[in-house]
Amino acid sequence: MGSVSSLGIGSGILTNDLLDDIVSAQREPAVERLDAEQKETEAKLSAFGQFRSAVSNLEGPADALTDPTTLRSFKGESSNEAISVEVDDSVAQKGSYSVNVNQVAQAQALASETYADRDSTEIGAGDLTFNVGDQSTTITLDESNNTLNGLASEINESDMGVNASILNTGDGYRMVLNADQTGTANAMEITTNDGSLDAFTTANLEETRAAKDAKVNISGVEVTRSTNTIEGVIDGVTLNISGETDLPADVNVSQDLEEPTAKVQELVDAFNQVKGTANELTSFDSEAGEGSILTGDSTIRSTMNQLSREFSQIVPGLENASVRSLADVGITTDFNTGQLQFDSAKFQEKLQSNPDDVTALFANQGRASDGQVEFVRSTSSTQPGEYDVNVDSIATRGSFTAGQALPDTLEVDGTNNTFSLRLNGGEEAQITLTQGTYSTQDELLTEIQNQVADNTTIQAGGDSLQVGLGPDNNKLQFTSSEYGSDSEVEITQGNDALGITTTGTGTAGTDVQGTIDGQQAEGDGQVLFLGRDQGDASGIQVRVRGGETGARGSVNYIEGVGNSIAERISQLGSSNGALSSREESFQNDLEGIQEDRQDLNERFTSLRERLSSQFASADQRISQFQQTGNYLEQQLAGLTGGN
16 A cells, blocks of 8 residues: 555656545445445335334234134123122123122131230140131140230241231230131131130130121022132122122123224224235325335235235135124225225124124134034144044043941031041142031031032132032032043041041042044043144044033034134244245345445455556656656756757
8 A cells, every 4th residue: 555655756647636536436326326225225124114013013903803702702790889790701691680798708806805915924825726617726835935925926827817916905905816718617616725725715705706608699599608709600700799788789791892892993903004004105106107115015915915815705614604704794895995994883783693603703613513512722733624523431520439328317516527538639628517416418418518618728729529419328429520530539537427437539530532533632621632733623622511422523613814814914924924035135135235335345445456556657657757858858958058
């Protein structure tokens, strides 16, 4: 570069500035061309990103409609604020009920006598045994903890289902015991082995609040529960009660039309946003002869054609139904703009009159020809079609049968009021019967059923246990509500007085076995399902609730437009999808422009070096010519004497 910096010294003509001007004159048009190409490509990439974002935003509303409960939506209303209603859309049905709350469940509270001091006054020594619900806990008091504070700390740290607090009455201190759970089953029974602690037994504590069960009359049926949450009475409906009612409340469960309508409107709006974005980016003004930045883009045109087909198709499997396409529920196309129009009134009318077909139109649905076979779910591998179901064996539930018959009458006391069991491999639950005389077998059975139903350990496990008598032998039978190989009832502590003379696990449940579409299926309880790579029916699941073995009809799987649209968008946006490929092509164009810039820089660097060398050589010759001229001029001046 030293030769470049000395250009023009000899001649004063071929300077660095002249060299820069020559290189720049040739370089600038090429740079301007690359700048224009880069700006245009970046603008196209940004515009295409807007289109892709709009397409991606369509997937959410479409996917939301793949869940049948989105369209099969119910709402519960109560005429009395003391009763609130929760609804499980998956199992609820329309209905009206008269509900009267006769008694609200409450937790028991007990209070001790007054003591002069909470920290130093001794209250006795020995063992206190607390029986609360199905839990028994013994606390030992000695010189280290035989004060009100000491006893309260022991109770609160034991996690026995009781909370202890100490109140300053002004005249002294009283301990108050509050049961954590409501209901008579959770009433506290406190006993001692030492007379010095008699003041803290149930018999000698003051009951400041009695344990009560909730008592509710539902359309003439008396219902008792240990809590103020009443569930399992009306399918899919939970009643939460906060107070008693003077008059029966009207509880209505009705079809919710507003939420499904709003969800469908979101789908329509999202598509119109995609269409509007596509129109804006690809429009052409024929008068001005100008197009938008992505006019003629084949990927946008192809994407819109695919999405439009999804919105206009007749759903396979609904060809003969009263609702076959989106047009049948009020979703039509404005042929001037290509956008969708939504007649919400028509949609709601169809949803009310044909709920199953409208649900199948949007959501994935399976329709079984056998009344005791139920479609459960599918996966992305499942193809629309009709698949035969064959059952080799029906699922069963685990059970345990007592060794002897339940007595006709029984005096229940502290020696024969408990037995323990474990349901479906869960935690051990102790069942404690209310002490007293049961004069009939039905009375005794009812008490056992109630205590099992209210047992908090069983409830915490999420399962339930049915208790009845054998039809021929009057022996207690405990049957799990669950089906399958994980279903079992184990008696861990028997009770001879109730005929439970043996312990151990009874008969375990079994899983359903059979085939779907001729493929061997797996069983999980009552659910029969196919895994991956098992043909068109791969991923399908059906529940066989009962019936005979052998051929059980077929399941017609229908893929709704919600799922097909969501899957189409997922495919377009995948790593190998059309949208990703188009964005990649723009990125490749930008990378090509950067490579062109590098090549251009290298070419003009080489050009400058070559010109610089040529300029230096020419400059040297000019300098030599100038020197020769000066010499000749001096010689001529000498010959002429300076004249």
